[in-house]
Amino acid sequence: MIGAVGIAFSCTDLAAFREIFSKASNIAILTGAGVSAESGVPTFRGAGGYWRKWQAQELATPEAFSRNPSRVWEFYHYRREVMLTKTPNPAHLAIAECEERLGRQGRGVAVITQNIDELHRRAGSKNILEIHGSLFKTRCTSCGHEAANHNSPICAALAGKGAPDPDSKDAQIPVQDLPRCEQAGCSGLLRPAVVWFGEALDSDIIIRAEKVLDNCDLCLVVGTSSVVYPAAMFAPQVAARGVPVAEFNMEDTPATMCFKFHFHGPCGTTLPAALSPHASEKH
Numbered sequence: 001m002i003g004a005v006g007i008a009f010s011c012t013d014l015a016a017f018r019e020i021f022s023k024a025s026n027i028a029i030l031t032g033a034g035v036s037a038e039s040g041v042p043t044f045r046g047a048g049g050y051w052r053k054w055q056a057q058e059l060a061t062p063e064a065f066s067r068n069p070s071r072v073w074e075f076y077h078y079r080r081e082v083m084l085t086k087t088p089n090p091a092h093l094a095i096a097e098c099e100e101r102l103g104r105q106g107r108g109v110a111v112i113t114q115n116i117d118e119l120h121r122r123a124g125s126k127n128i129l130e131i132h133g134s135l136f137k138t139r140c141t142s143c144g145h146e147a148a149n150h151n152s153p154i155c156a157a158l159a160g161k162g163a164p165d166p167d168s169k170d171a172q173i174p175v176q177d178l179p180r181c182e183q184a185g186c187s188g189l190l191r192p193a194v195v196w197f198g199e200a201l202d203s204d205i206i207i208r209a210e211k212v213l214d215n216c217d218l219c220l221v222v223g224t225s226s227v228v229y230p231a232a233m234f235a236p237q238v239a240a241r242g243v244p245v246a247e248f249n250m251e252d253t254p255a256t257m258c259f260k261f262h263f264h265g266p267c268g269t270t271l272p273a274a275l276s277p278h279a280s281e282k283h
């Protein structure tokens with residue numbers, strides 16, 4: 001039956017997607033940088049993507065942190081503070097609303113995101129796996145304790161620091177004044193609980209993501225491509241099971257890479273239409 005659907009409809013047929021969507025009981029939604037970009041969240045990658053003189057791949061590494069924890073904390077402090085000025089966009093909201101609505105019908109929606117900005121959470125999504133961690137979580141470099149942290153500023157010494165312009169000077173904050181662990185008797189240096197370049201993904205989260213993908217009967221890839229990391233770790237195995245995969249992004253996906261459906265454009269425009277209540281839904 002799945003094969004017949006693939007033959008019968010083109011990759012951009014929204015009505016065909018909606019038909020499958022209306023019957024899906026477990027939907028996995030992989031989201032990437034494009035969803036955050038539509039809320040104006042900077043990535044510090046690619047053309048113009050600089051904080052001071054650096055791009056993310058030069059600061060978001062364990063080596064950069066051990067060389068200069070003050071500078072790396074300034075970078076993350078800036079990113080946390082920027083998020084106070086950003087809000088979820090219609091794509092985040094459509095995903096959250098869909099989870100809530102389908103939940104009432106006994107159907108499941110799970111978000112697997114590479115984004116670290118918590119905009120899915122703020123939009124109201126509950127079932128979220130953050131495979132690259134969160135800007136608003138810390139991990140102790142001594143005891144390993146992880147904790148949610150939404151303080152602004154995260155510590156007194158970082159107040160007013162982290163200016164992004166290239167002429168800004170390093171604050172050179174003494175390491176004892178950077179964020180420290182509050183577990184009894186620890187006070188180790190905290191780091192952002194995000195996956196840095198060169199670090200492995202949390203195996204626990206990967207196992208949970210794979211379980212979601214093994215159980216899904218529809219997979220959406222939103223604001224990224226199913227052929228690039230990290231969605232490429234997941235989407236092809238879903239497609240290989242014969243499960244429909246629908247991409248919503250700005251990329252030009254080569255025809256040979258077409259995963260059943262591709263909807264081109266800003267996901268804040270394409271996704272609300274795709275996930276709105278279907279005529280067949282019982283409310």
Ligand SMILES: [Zn+2]
Nearest residue numbers: 140143181186
């Ligand atoms: Zn600790």
